[in-house]
Amino acid sequence: MDASAETLSIARPRPALTTGRAILLAGIVIALALPFVAKSFLLFQLTLVLVYAIAICGLNLLTGFNGQFSLGHGAFYAIGAYTAAIMMDRWDISYVWTLPAAGAICFVAGFLFGLPALRLEAIYLALATFALAVAAPQILKLSPLEHWTGGVQGIVILKPDAPFGLPLNQDQWLFFFTLAVALLMFWAAHNLIRSRTGRAMMAIRDNPIAARSMGVNTALYKTLTFGVSALYTGIAGALGAIVVQFVAPDSFTFSLSIALLVGLVVGGVGWIPGALFGGLFVLFVPNIAEHFSKGLSGAAYGVILILLIYLMPSGAGGFVQLVARRFASFTGRRSSRTGGNT
């Protein structure tokens, strides 16, 4: 997105109920009704969609709004997942507290990884994070860590029950819990990019040198963005571990990082709600592809990615905006024509 449109929309006084808000409200109402109509496996999948959406939202903050690359967000997802699993299994801590812990640990990890990343141009950062993603499963298997990580076998955790005696089964409760977390995270991301910090992030993306000469502390903002992005992905990882009830090194291979990147591009780079489309895509398209043949999901990913890059580089976000623009110009033209007639 261009920064000028952002500032314009900030300056304009806004009506209470815009189309965007109406869609958001309708979405929330549908989401609230879903657990009572969907079968439990579908509900499980939809919960995972929300989990992926949070992770992709984190990647979007980094890539879409700060212009940094990461092929290694699967590693941060893994750190979050393992944090949750270890806390719940080894120390018997409630699942609710694993989320802030996973977020904090991933923030630190992301911040530390962002420090060297400061010196790296786009392509080298992609390389360093690529290495991180590929090496992550082996790091998790390292024998000194086996006491906590459970080595190759991984850790099995139990699904939490609904609290306060609510009449919900575990899947329904987990869906609501994930939905609440997702809404909170998206709201925070939305506010973050509209704040002074967000404008600094986007300035760094658009022109780092100009941003620096305007007094933006590029080093600080870049590492902080990396940290926040890892925080999002880490919280998603913790939620993912709770939903799937299992962590093992081989669930966090390079293909997870690919999936997150695919979700980002499909949803639209630099468009926050796009993460939801990305999550839906990442979860359901491989399933559909596997129906035709095992191992075809990679090919489906790849072909769709290449087509998107050629035909619609702005992803679902671009498509939605294109449709909205066409619609607006269509209705605008019609009303002006009728106006001329009368």
Next chain:
Amino acid sequence: MELLLQQILAGLATGGIYACMALAIVMIYQAIDHLNFAQGEMAMFSTFIAWQLLQWGLPYWAAFVLTIGISFIGGLLIERVVFKPIHDAPVLSHVVVFIALFAIINSAAGFIWDFTIKPFPTPFGTSPLFGSTLIGAHQGGMIAVTLLVLVFLYIFFRYTSVGLAMRAAAGNPESARLVGIRVGWMIALGWGMAAAIGAIAGMLIAPVVFLDPNMMLGILLYGFAGAVLGGLTSPGGAVIGGFAVGIMENLVGTYVPYVGSELKLPIALVIIVTVLVVKPGGLFGRVSVQRV
């Protein structure tokens, strides 16, 4: 002492493969300023083609040469079809397309030849080389073939007019175009050669790690480590880097506790991050300077 020597020689042997991968990466990097994340999968696919040719009953060396030829054409086609249309697109588009290629080639190989692990023959035999216990015949063969490739490339770039044109196209595309070099085709040629070098690396390492669609991911990472260590702008440096990474990997695996005996990927991660932070140009490369 003998263990040390043995490990260094084994490191040189696998280092040769990393050197080939590093070289392939550097060739594409020089041509289009991007890192080819699909390089490993391209090499894997070539190796599967070689395996298929062998299954059809071709003698090893015929399959070897034919595979190199097919890979060369394949690399050329990938550049022409996929990358030429986006040559001035932003970095993100390139990275995404590389990852897309990675996914497509990986799952295509799994689709055609399925995901079971297959043995791959070695032309050098498995007996110890010259009756010594230090190094196997296949490892000796790996080192020899790597050195042959290097000598061939050196002669090609140093003494042929096409090699000179390719260097000119990589170094200064505008001026090269002005003196009549078809820069686009030189880039495609670079892709073809990188694919061919990758095919050689794949066929040489397959007898060691066995053939399956995911076999090259770790090796690609070591190739990246070698290329970064030697310098992404220096082909010679990349080769030395590849050998150095191979030796380092074996020595660390032998003498440092807790580092497993299989492919030790975290070592590659550490090498890549350290070199990029401490000396981004690598040991023999130029630091790229950007004019504002």
